[in-house]
Amino acid sequence: MDKEFLIENFINGIPKAELHLHIEGTFEPELMFKIAKRNNIKIKYESVEELRNAYSFGNLQDFLNIYYEGANVLMTSDDFYDLTKAYLDKIHSQNVLHCEIFFDPQTHTSRGISFGTVITGIHKALTEAKEKNGISSYLIMCFLRDLDLESAMKTFEEAIPFKDWIMGVGLDSAEVGNPPSKFKDIFDLARSKGFMTVAHAGEEGPAEYIREALDLLKVSRIDHGNNSLHDESLVEELVRLKIPLTICPLSNHKLRVVDKLENHPLKKMMEMGLEVTINSDDPAYFGGYINENYLAIANALNLSKEDICRIAKNSFNASFLTDVDKELLNKKVDEYMAQST
Ligand code: ADE
Ligand code: ZN
Numbered sequence: 001m002d003k004e005f006l007i008e009n010f011i012n013g014i015p016k017a018e019l020h021l022h023i024e025g026t027f028e029p030e031l032m033f034k035i036a037k038r039n040n041i042k043i044k045y046e047s048v049e050e051l052r053n054a055y056s057f058g059n060l061q062d063f064l065n066i067y068y069e070g071a072n073v074l075m076t077s078d079d080f081y082d083l084t085k086a087y088l089d090k091i092h093s094q095n096v097l098h099c100e101i102f103f104d105p106q107t108h109t110s111r112g113i114s115f116g117t118v119i120t121g122i123h124k125a126l127t128e129a130k131e132k133n134g135i136s137s138y139l140i141m142c143f144l145r146d147l148d149l150e151s152a153m154k155t156f157e158e159a160i161p162f163k164d165w166i167m168g169v170g171l172d173s174a175e176v177g178n179p180p181s182k183f184k185d186i187f188d189l190a191r192s193k194g195f196m197t198v199a200h201a202g203e204e205g206p207a208e209y210i211r212e213a214l215d216l217l218k219v220s221r222i223d224h225g226n227n228s229l230h231d232e233s234l235v236e237e238l239v240r241l242k243i244p245l246t247i248c249p250l251s252n253h254k255l256r257v258v259d260k261l262e263n264h265p266l267k268k269m270m271e272m273g274l275e276v277t278i279n280s281d282d283p284a285y286f287g288g289y290i291n292e293n294y295l296a297i298a299n300a301l302n303l304s305k306e307d308i309c310r311i312a313k314n315s316f317n318a319s320f321l322t323d324v325d326k327e328l329l330n331k332k333v334d335e336y337m338a339q340s341t
Helices: 004-013 031-036 046-053 059-070 076-091 103-109 115-133 151-165 180-192 207-215 226-230 234-239 249-252 268-273 289-301 305-317 323-340
Strands: 016-022 096-103 137-145 168-172 195-203 222-226 246-247 276-277
Touching: 004 289, 004 305, 004 323, 016 222, 016 246, 016 276, 016 289, 016 305, 031 046, 031 076, 059 103, 076 096, 076 115, 096 115, 096 168, 096 323, 103 115, 103 137, 103 151, 115 137, 115 151, 137 151, 168 180, 180 207, 180 276, 195 207, 207 222, 207 234, 207 276, 222 249, 226 234, 246 268, 249 276, 249 289, 249 305, 268 276, 268 305, 276 289, 276 305, 289 305
Parallel strands: 016 096, 096 137, 137 168, 168 195, 195 222, 222 246, 246 276
Antiparallel strands: none
């Protein structure tokens, strides 16, 4: 058997968690057309193929424009349920045992869809996936950083009746010009109410934004964090504090954060002692779910089985699971490694 086949099988089977995934970014064109028809909404593309062909992005903003347009099709709780169920079925086939899912409430509430409509549909699918497939999950509600603090505050209030269904808050959307400092007050409030915090930082924005996310938003993880490598003392701080980076290889390539995967800094990050995980970000738009991300970066950087094993363990250790669960899941990875050699 050739090496590539072996590594693909190894990746497919290894137990893993996904920690950086936007549920709106899992909206496959086929489902988008189906839901659009059901809701009597006209999509500006004629066919699934034409829509897929539009998925070519020069930068993050190019992508966000099409991503928000796609999300406009989602109207009812059933729509959010179908979207979430499709993702959970997919990751079940990829041996994901735990996921922490972002959703963007403002994308929907700004169109008159209630917070309750959105979260009820997502939550129903998560509960079923736990019962049927044993996949555990947490929800992280993201604030859109290109909107103002007042809008984030209003969204937070809308979330309070559903707070038992939400593990944490995050920060996403157009990064440059929207630094973490803009959201210090809402993150202070969220932490005081018991929410965990994460933030996208250093995807297109400078290392300084990562510092702000750490110092001002007091995040437990940095989503992306690629640009941390421009600041040696920041990397030392991330290593010292054991702050994980949720890395998204195919996203980084599609959004031109890296020119080619062979130049992706993931391996270098590991060598520097950073705790990295591999994730799919917006798989319907970037050409692959979590296993395709593992495989593409493993091939590009010649990752070993040990590297992959380390990353899979990182994915559990960087999660918001309890220490007991983390230990159990680390053991599963060890058992998998032992029977695969
Ligand atoms: N929203 C969805 N995907 C995103 C990304 N990669 N960066 C920022 N915001 C996003
Ligand atoms: Zn993201």
